[in-house]
């Protein structure tokens with residue numbers, strides 16, 4: 001059949017075959033792959049033993065209340081740390097962005113700080129702060145491992161976030177600085193009213209990824225004996241020699257991180273749309 | 281020029297690295313006078329305007345406003361910018377603020393004006409420029425011509441004595457140039473002192489009281505617009521204008 005060349009191409013988006021068929025194919029292939037995987041794992045001679053140790057519903061139920069309690073601790077640490085990181089990183093980024101010669105020594109300090117805290121593994125910082133500083137018994141400061149471990153997380157993460165802020169500040173057009181200065185605004189006013197609002201909007205997707213990463217990295221504090229979800233799950237494991245509690249903790253973290261990851265995705269998509277519209 | 285100089289520039293010299301981009305500029309702008317700067321790209325026109333508004337530092341020479349050097353401490357804290365405003369080719373409006381907030385920012389935050397009063401001024405300016413209906417919009421939602429009209433309103437919000445305009449129509453689609461030029465004509469009619477950098481030669485000839493031709497950071501020739509455009513003395517001015525005519529822009 002010869003189609004009229006001048007006729008508009010048929011809109012096929014509403015056609016159920018074009019929608020349903022690919023979906024069906026992917027569903028079938030997913031079931032096939034995971035089914036085969038499940039069959040392969042469960043057919044292993046060791047499977048019943050593993051199942052009893054990791055997938056025991058009874059143990060999961062028994063461990064759940066304590067692990068959940070620990071999970072609240074994790075989430076509290078997460079939220080508190082988020083606020084502190086966001087603010088401290090902003091201070092670092094602003095100091096680095098100020099151009100007046102007066103701030104040169106401070107700028108140098110910030111650069112050194114960022115280099116150090118980005119260059120050492122978070123886990124190491126948590127151990128050093130969590131065990132080292134309480135041992136000093138500093139007067140007037142709390143001694144809890146949880147507190148100092150949290151401080152280590154904040155200081156480390158802030159170094160990364162400050163760099164994200166900085167990339168956002170650098171991405172703002174130079175003309176904005178000129179416009180603000182030509183109106184008589186000080187550097188700080190320029191940052192506050194013009195540069196930072198644009199910078200934050202530009203780096204929101206990158207920040208969301210940090211938020212998700214931190215949500216699970218707070219589990220690092222368990223090495224200090226902080227009774228968070230991971231620690232509680234380990235305590236259960238140590239007394240019963242059953243690992244199902246670890247899966248409970250994993251499940252709880254997933255419940256929290258997956259919605260955050262979706263949110264991060266949504267923010268990134270919206271940001272992309274905004275940029276596309278602007279360049280049109 | 282018998283009228284007292286509002287702006288007096290003497291032997292202004294500025295280097296980028298070891299290359300002079302302003303090379304001994306002498307220029308006076310009288311009260312109510314409109315001076316157009318013309319010259320090829322890279323001749324130093326923008327740098328000159330940016331020095332007058334305090335955006336750039338220079339190496340030698342002086343710039344005076346009503347007889348006072350503009351690097352005088354008395355011109356700090358935004359005082360200079362209140363009296364000498366500048367508008368850029370690329371508008372440079374603040375995208376996260378509404379049109380109204382763009383205009384009231386400096387009056388409120390730099391000069392401590394009451395918000396209600398600043399908004400009244402903003403409303404007057406926007407009405408004059410046919411933009412009153414757009415006060416609550418964001419810059420991205422406006423056409424280039426509308427954005428530039430807002431940028432001019434923002435520059436005028438502190439009621440400056442001198443307005444510097446740096447190729448304010450160069451980034452506009454041709455059909456939007458007219459609306460911005462008509463605003464500038466209106467400002468001249470009200471007696472505002474202006475220094476205008478433009479490639480719109482017809483407009484320059486029409487609006488300027490005096491035209492200065494820049495090349496290599498020097499003013500090679502200045503004079504009344506008709507004489508400059510019809511009978512330039514300097515061979516380089518002639519060559520520049522010839523190129524403009526060949527490009528169909530005069």
Ligand SMILES: Nc1ncnc2c1ncn2[C@@H]1O[C@H](COP(=O)(O)OP(=O)(O)O)[C@@H](O)[C@H]1O
Nearest residue numbers: 296297301319320321322323324325326327328
């Ligand atoms: N920030 C800068 N650093 C180095 N060179 C610059 C800078 N700004 C401008 N220049 C140079 O100074 C010269 C004059 O520039 P400009 O004043 O923008 O000229 P115009 O506005 O007449 O096109 C140009 O050669 C340009 O390359």
Ligand SMILES: [Mg+2]
Nearest residue numbers: 325326327447
């Ligand atoms: Mg220029």
